[in-house]
Structures are given as structure tokens and as C-alpha cells.
Amino acid sequence: MKFLVKTQKGMESVAGNYIREALPNAEVWASPMGYSGLVIVETNDENAEEKILEIPEVERVIPVLVETNAELGEIVKAANEIASLISKDETFAVKTKRRGKHDFSSIDVNRVLGAKIKELTDADVNLSWPDKVVQVEIIGDRAFISVLPGEEYRKYTPDKFDARKLLSKVTLVQMPYWGDYKACRKFGEKIGRAAQAFEVKELIIAPKEKMDAYELMEFLRGIKTGQESRYQIQREAYPWKVEKVPVSVWDLYQVVRDKRRNKRLLIITDPKGPTLAEVKEKLARDMHYAKEVVIFIGSREGIPRGLFRFADYVIDLAPYMTFATEHGIPATLVSLWEVYEEFLRKSEEKAEAPS
Template sequence: MIFVKTQRGMEYIAMQNIKELMGDVKIEVRPAGYLGVLIVHSDDIEKVKEVPEVEKAIPILFELRSDLDEILGKAEEIVEAMGDFETFAVRTTRRGLRHDFNSMDVNIRLGRRIQEISGKEVDLNQPDKAVYVEIVNERTFIGILDGEEERRKYMPEKVDSLKFFGKVSFVQMPYLENPKGAREIGERIGRSAQSFEIKELIIAPYGYVDADELYEFLRGLRRGKESRLKIQRRSYARDVREVRVLVHDLYQTFRDKRRKRSVLISTDPTGKQLSEIREELKRAFERADEIVIFAGSRTGLPKGILRLSDFVIDLTPYITFPTEIAIPASLIALLDVYEEMVQEREQK
């Protein structure tokens, strides 16, 4: 049997396409009513993987009752089925509300048991083998996949973008128009900042601002940040960096950030294209302990800030992007420069 995962709502389309390839094979669609799941009664996993609606196909080695002791009792057979490996990970998805254990219990206790039997190490990011425990109410399915798919996310030759984002202090002028609009834009900005796990986000007005609008903007920002943080903590097999959010005057922030090993970058349509200053940026990133990016809002950055910045960049010539796009547009563009700098350094 093969345990198949699809996007929610794509189960019946996947079933039809699998049957077109494999004939009248028995398929359980949405077992116990759970979306995004099929159980294919066949061992031809390569045929199943030809269907684009299939997100993951796991060959089922064991089917048993959803009892933690029974699952742990399969540890020796699991190790035997894993063959040669040095590192492993256990991935559990529990569906159903009437179990006396949770997914983490299975991950920890089964992982410890496999470690005791095999003497091998746990590696959640780049395992040689991944043990999948798929629980559907009272039925539990266990399968093993080669760790290649997990390794693709964290291959050693890939540049670790978190090292770059961990140096970034993003200074954003608040979006202040009306309370509802400020709240919505704030939520999008908060979600973006947390998505990239930057070092800090500084909200930097200057002069007098409307208190209600600023309150709603910060309220939305916090909501967006928290919602994204919850998803990251649930999804990532690593610690997630929570973005620190500060409020400070724009001009004073600029003064504070003008340090010896800081690079100050402003985004503005009057700036240069990235291609013109790419080499200079790479040299600056090489020595920088902190990369400070300034972004305007409905009004652009003040001319004094632009004049004294180390770099002024026009990220999208002839296009003015909305305020909530400033963080992803800036970080993705500058990450490309940073990656190139790291690769060139390693080749020397």
C-alpha cells in the first residue's frame, strides 16, 4: 500500500489520474473524512508519483492500531527496514482527537527507541532516512523514505539565507491613512517581517502622527507577526527567530545606526539600479555586522536620509510598489547579492 498526500480538495482528481495510469486499483479517498489523504492499494509507487496532484507518496511497511506501545513495538522492524543509514528523523502526523498521545510523543519516544537500537543520530534537517508515522483515527501507517527530499531544503551547498536576514534591521515608516487601512497594511508588514526572520523591525515615524492610526497600524502589525510565527513554529523542524519590533523616531534611528560596521541602505525611485552598484554592495556586505534598510510609506523617505545613506537603491525602476511589498522586495533582491558574495568568497 501507498499513503498519498495531496493538497486539500485535490483527492478525487488525484484518484482519477492514478486510476488512469494504474487501472482499476483500489483507492481509499479521504479515509475517515480527512482531506488531502488517499490510501492506494498497490506497491507501484513510481506510477503514483507520476501524478502531479500527489504531493508525497509513502510506501506503507506496517499498518497497526493507533496505540503508542504498538507503534514503539515496531522499532526493531523499522530499523531493519531502514537498511544503511547514519542519521534519521521521525515525522508524525496525527489525525483524530481520541488518542492518549500526541505527535510529539511519537516523534520523541520512537526516535529514542530507534536511536537505542541502531546507535545512529537524529537529524531533523538532513536525515539519511525519514520514518513517517501517519495516524488516521484508529489506524496507523508507518513508512520510510530516503532523506533526499528533506535534504533538498537544507543542502550544504546552499547559502543559508537566515545568516543574511539575521543581520537585517528593517526601518519602516508607518502607513497612516485611516485606522482600518493602517491596520490591514500593518498586518501584512508584520507577516512579511516574521516570514524572513529578520533581526528587528523598527517602525519609525517622524514629527506628529495620529495616535489612533498609529495604534491600529501597530495592532495589525502584531497580529500579522504572531499569526506567521505560529505557522512557522508548527511547520519548521528548527528554532524560529521571533522578530523584535521597536518604535523610534526616524531621524534618531538613522543617527543611532550610523556605526562603523553598519551598511545603511535606503529604497527610493531616485536611487540607482541594483546592477549599477552590485559590486560595491558585495564589498559592503563582506564587512557588515548589520545591514539597515530604510523604506518609506505613502510618503517617501526624507531627502536628508537619502543623502546620507551608504546606498540608495531603486528596486523596481518605473514602478512604485505598495508599502507592504517593501520588505519582501528589498530582502529578496539583496539576498541575491549576498548569495553571490558568499559563493565568490568560497571559490577563492
């Protein structure tokens, strides 16, 4: 039996050594053809998979069903054997990871092999939540094909609520960091990266008074750099189209006037307010029905106390603790999302309960 073992890049040799200890009679090939993060194991041990999974450096173990030349025609020939493991009532998807140079793409493999399997089984294709995954791992001139159950650790599943439904109507009002130019830029990068990571509706940089133009310029440059770095990662990692979060500059007091006048939900985080647990039910309901949720976050100094009168909520996220400037956005949004998700689950359970 042959297994394709996946590890973190750089950990393949360590994992390979532990596999040799666990399976003394196995043939172990770390970094096949120079590709890191991979170990090929061939053994007759019936409990090999269990033993390999006991090694913490191992992330996945893929039993190889078919090994063939890395040629599109040869890969498609494996469809007969693959089809025997997929029933008509099941759904499937073909996923290909290709390493090396070939005269075909991963999408070509998915399309051609998928069509052949569908022809043989009459099973439906489901790219989001398949019952079976036909995994094609191409390493240089060899192709290793497996049939796996739907992924155990899925990022996106039907039982998870999509946080973007709340975050897409969140506007962050961030007071700028000021002082040393390098510090301004450094904090700007962290804030820009955080705002982009959560894919919020808008990021407003809002000074409360006149400030040094060059300090603000460095802060904004940092915002742009941090946002761009996160955006490029999102483009590669997400299956959906990602947009850059709009960034603008506006006087803090004018933001309050405008948003209050237009009846938006205004939230300020400050230790002077009640804890999140005290207001979470009403807060979650109000966030659900609000057209826009506007969250004010301080920097070095908190939000001016005079604005508390105009906020719908002043919340103490963590009593007796003060968040660092760069932690304001993630701490606030994660906390509010947890409250909102609890509200959604209770609403769902109430709707499903028999009357």
C-alpha cells in the same frame, strides 16, 4: 502493494478519481476515516507509483512496508522488518504523523521505535539529514510504516546558506502609512507580517514629521496584528525558537543621526540611485562586515532626498518601477539576500580552490 497518497486538503476526492482511472483494478479509499488530504491505494500494478505520481493533485506517494494496529507494542514489532532495510553505515530518523486519539504520542513512537531500530542495526540517528526516514503514518486504529530515502525536497540542507545570519542584523526603518483609518490598519498589518516573516533585528516606525496620532495608532495596531498572525504560524512551522521582532517608534531624522554616528551601514532604496547590479559586489561585502544593516523604506512618499547624503547606498532595485508600500520590505530583503548569497558562494568557492 499498498500506498498512502497525500494531497492538499480538499483534493483527496479529485486525486482518488484520477487514481481510479489510472489504476482501474485498484482499491481506492479517499479521506480514510474522515481525514482529508489522504488517499489509500491498494493495487497489484507494478508501475502504480509512477502512474500515481503523474497526477498533479498528488503531492507524495508513500509505499507501505508494514501495516499494523495503532498500538505502540505492535508498531515496535515492525522494527525487525524495518531494520533489514537500514545498514550499519547509514543514518536514520523516525518521523510519526498521528491522527486520532491514542494512549501514546508521536514522540513516544519516535523514541521507542527509534531505540529498537538502533539496537537491531547499530546505525546512528540523524534527525537533520538522515539517509533513511522511517515514516509512521497513524490513521485512527491503523498504523502504516514505510522506509524512505532522505527527503527529496528539504527545506533546510547543508548546501543552503541560512538567510537569518544576514537578516538578524537588519533594522528596518519604515515610514508609516497615513490617511483613512482602515487603510492605515490594513497597511500596518501587511508591514507587521512582512517584518516578522523575515525575523529582522528590529522594526522602527519612523514618521518624518508631525502626524495625526490616531492614524499612527491604527497603523501600529495593524503592525501588532500582522506580526502576531505571522508569529503564530512561525511557532508551528519552524524547528527553531522564534522571537517577536522588536517594534519601536522614532523620528526619521533622529534615526539617521544615531545610526550614522554609530557607523552602521545605511541603505535607502530609491529610483534615483544606481541599480543593484552596479553596486552588488561592494554592497555584499559591506553587508557581510557590518555590525548592523539599516534599511529605509518609504510609504506613499519616498525617503526624503536630504537623507541620501548620509546613506552608504542609495539603490534602485527595479528601474522604471515603483513598489507598492506593502511590497517594500519583501522586495528589498529578497533582493539584498540574493546579492549577499552570491557573495557567500563566491567566497566559499575561492576558499576551496587549490592554491
